[in-house]
Amino acid sequence: MRWSITSTLFRKDLREALRDRRTLALLVGVPLLLYPLLLVGSAMVTGAATQQLWERPLKLALWGPAPAWLLEEMDEAELVEWVERRDTIPEAPGREALALLEERQVQAVLALKGVPVEGGGENLDVELYVDTGRPEAGVAHGRLRRALDQVGQHTVRARFTQLGLSPELAEPLQVKQTDFRSPGTWLAWGLPYLLLCALVMSGFYPAIDVTAGEKERGTLQTLLCAPVRPLEVVLGKYGVVSLFTLGGALMNLGALGLAIAAIAGGAVGQVQVSMGVLVAVFAALVPLALLVSAMMLAVGVMARSFKEGQNYLTPLLLLVMVAAYAAIVPGLELTPTLALVPIVNVSLLLRELLMAKVSAGIFGVVFTSTLAWAVAGLLLAARIFESEQVLLSGEKPWRDVFGRKVGRGDHFSPGSALLYFAVVLVASLLAGVLLWKRLPLWGVLAVSQVGIFLAVAVLWVKRSGADMREVFSLRLPTGRGALAVVLLVPGVLGLQGVLGRVLEAVSPPGTEEFARLMELLMKESARWPLALALAVVAVAPAVCEEAAFRGVMLSGLSRTGSRTVAVVGSALTFGLLHIHPVHVLIAAVVGLVLGYATLGTRSLLAGVVLHFVNNASGVLWARMETPPVWTQSWQVALALCVPGVVALWLLRGEATVPAPEQAAPVPLPEAD
Known part of the structure; x- marks a missing residue:
């Protein structure tokens, strides 16, 4: 490239x-x-149109015997224009009402029928014919129903007064509404x-x-x-x-x-x-x-x-x-x-x-x-x-x-590594959604780590024709490299302590949520047997995630010819695996150290050891009453970072990154 x-x-x-x-x-x-x-x-058009609809008189048709008090009450409750009045209800009220509504002569039709009430008097049976499909008709319908409700309540109170009863008996429910609709x-x-x-x-x-x-x-x-x-x-x-x-x-x-x-x-x-x-x-x-x-x-x-x-x-x-x-x-x-x-x-x-x-x-x-x-x-x-x-x-x-490409030998490439990342990321998210309620948490973690990251990584590299021993290199590092890995153990722990203190001071959105989630995870792992917790939280991620991101991703991106692209790209993808924005930041920074150590020692063992120690320490401290001191003190965290800086100095050197055109199996770049 x-x-x-x-x-x-x-x-x-x-x-x-x-x-x-x-x-x-x-x-x-x-x-x-x-x-x-x-x-x-x-705002202007909607407000003006709504205001006009509320200011216009309701155009209504009234069929059937209408007492005078009803007309008076309706006129007081709402602005009404009686377009049509009939003393009787037609034989086919639905058909005639539909004709009036379609011609837009009226907005609603009221058909009245007197219903005798035991003990004297009568009620009115009101049947409404409306078409709420049109916006103006819908507003008119709401206004009409509100007016009819007011007329009904006023009539009931008047009847109670005539009988010598308190009008408040007509309202057994005193409803007060608070609408939080924004x-x-x-x-x-x-x-x-x-x-x-x-x-x-x-x-x-x-x-x-x-x-x-x-x-x-x-x-x-x-x-x-x-x-x-x-x-x-x-x-x-x-x-x-x-x-x-x-x-x-x-x-x-x-x-x-x-x-x-x-x-x-x-x-x-x-x-x-x-x-x-x-x-x-x-x-x-x-x-x-x-x-x-x-x-x-x-x-x-x-x-x-x-x-x-x-x-x-x-x-x-x-x-x-x-x-x-x-x-x-x-x-x-x-x-x-x-x-x-x-x-x-x-x-x-x-x-x-x-x-x-x-x-x-x-x-x-x-x-x-x-x-x-x-x-x-x-x-x-x-x-x-x-x-x-x-x-x-x-x-x-x-x-x-979309046809199958004819290829010879090693066709493991940066594009292939990126596609692997896309596949395993979506697959892990799907696995979490599908298995969350079907398996315990430790089962979900185990399936995701072994069944997705590790298994897919091995199949991916094998299908690409690359040398498995070079991509998943487990060679023992040199004495200088081994010393660097040992010094990086406290360095990684100190780095996490510094990141935690920085996030606590800056407090970006989601920090409290992330701390709560990590606390719940650690409390859940504390309920498991120690061997199970270490296997699921420490061993499995150390092996499977390192094979995925310091194996497939780092090796594939190395074929761009750039050491920086390889380390930074594998760290970013490793961070994105952790989903939560705060966790993404922490994991990406730690991923830079893991990638640099793997590149310098030309072995996955460096990343596996550091990853295991980091996760295992979290499992052990979750079972203790007091948190580690470097997560509470700037001075201790910075002091632990000092041997890490020395380790990075030991791993310094110009690594030779293979050209992307090279067809033969390409090992990880060496450091001086």
Whole structure:
């Protein structure tokens, strides 16, 4: 992978996309005008229309004998215009009432019939004929029912007074209502739909232009004649489409925040649109933007012209619009199962964020699962760009894309490692949802670790043709490497203590929730036999997760030719495995140390030992009354970090990372 070529292609496509006025209009102009018009216009139009409906007289038809007191009471309770009066009810009241309603001569028809009451007097049997399908008729129906209820209550009180009874006996229930319905609920339900649609439209035309547009202009075929790799081409184009998609999301959020802050003072009912909410919403949109960009790129390159590209991408736009409608569906909640469904999960998450009802844990599930789908989408786009039949508009492109590739020897690659991460992440989330109520917690952990991370890692590497002994290397480290691992044991514990103190001081959102979850996990493990707790919480993650992230991920990403990409990439994916945002941060930082140690010693044993000691210490301390001192003291935690720094110095050196073109099995890079 030559990043200089990728960046050159990125800049070229970006300049061409910025020349398109339609793209700039959708990216900048529409958001700045949409949300002020949405808030002000909808409030003015809806308020004015509702006010007019309440000020207009009710147009009613009255059939049957109507006592004078009823007409007087109705006139006092509501503004009424009696359009039609009949002393008798027609033989087919339903048919005639329907004719009056369809002609819009009246808004409701009342059919009255006297019903004798034992002891003297009579009541009125009132049958209403209405059509609430029309908004104005629905408002009229509500006004009419309220007026009839008032007339009925007034009549009952008058009867009690005539009989010498207290009128309060007519009201056995004194109902006082407090309505907590937020007037801004419509904003939380409707805005996710608009944001997701705007996100897709922001990258719609750039995706067509850099794929089908280049085919139509003949520049894509010319580019393929140059000494560039398909992956470099797809990453450059993917960067442009993602930039416009994320830019559109950012512009829409900025316009939304400015509109609400300027017009409604930063809040609409209970919907608070603060800077923190906007940041959380944008963070939720980032993986979705990456997923949508990959989908548009993969579909757009199938087209042979700009017009055909529009036809191909329109169904994708409709698919996103239908999935985004989930936020408007009544009764549809963000459950752990729906948190794994792409697009739908983000739509529901945005609604919960605007209503301040979402936890950091469910946010992490949605973020990581959507990111996993985005990785799969990008790898699909890369595979399509590797097909000359598709790029050159040849015959049978789908067979060429999805058919089995003929390969020889080792085809373990960075893309294969990323796809492995996407597969195991989604599989582990599904396993947690499906097994949570069927197995005890230790069973869920054991199945996820052994059945997903370890088993899939072994099968993945075996299928790729890579050397299992090199990917899952368990060679003993040198004396210098062994000393470094020993010194890293207190270093990792001290690092966790420092991170804990920093998080306690900064207190980002979700910190208390994370501490509560970890406390519950440790208390649950304390109820198990010590051997079971160590096996499930310490041994299994140390072996299985290290095989997955310091084995498959680190070895696969090493083939980019960059040591930094390998260590940082494996650490980030390791962090995302832990779902909760606070846990993601802690695990990613620790993952940097584990990856560096594995790379320096060229052995998984380093990561396994450090991982085991870290988790086992947590199991043991959960059974003690007092927490370890380095989790309570800055000084002790920093002191423990000192040997860790010495260990990193021992592992320093220039590691030689193999070139990605190399076909033979490639070992982990060595350190000096």
